[in-house]
Amino acid sequence: MTETKTAPQQASPFSFEPYPLVAGEEYMNEAQVEHFRNILKTWKADLMAEVDRTVHHMQDEAANFPDPNDRATQESEFSLELRTRDRERKLIKKIEESLETLEHGEYGFCETCGVEIGIRRLEARPTASQCIDCKTLDELREKQLG
The missing domain is CATH 1.20.120.910 (DksA, coiled-coil domain)
Known part of the structure; x- marks a missing residue:
């Protein structure tokens, strides 16, 4: 009988309840x-x-x-x-x-332009330090240069 090895479980921050957004709530x-x-x-x-x-x-x-x-x-x-x-x-x-x-x-604020990154983006990537627009521009620059 052979032993079956399983891949190690990847640690994930995604086992949480999403934050319940409330209209007019301060960011x-x-x-x-x-x-x-x-x-x-x-x-x-x-x-x-x-x-x-x-x-x-x-x-x-x-x-x-x-x-x-x-x-x-x-x-x-x-x-x-x-x-x-x-x-x-x-x-x-x-x-x-x-x-x-x-x-x-x-x-929660973009280190490049200072705007709100957004609750859902932070839940998807809790270590995000840029808003989606600045991150997209950085990735385009990186793609063009390298």
């Missing part, structure tokens, strides 16, 4: 700030737990296989896992930066 009021603080902290905690699981998995699964193909397979799996964790490490840094802007009252 980034205390309830909205708390909503995003919870999303960001939960997401960060999930990512940190995944890092811990990876460390334990690599320690537990590390073996010196006599067969070169088995060793190569294990090294390839570990390499892929480490690349994924490196991307998550960078994401954790962005989450921490978002939490900092939240504490300074700057969260």
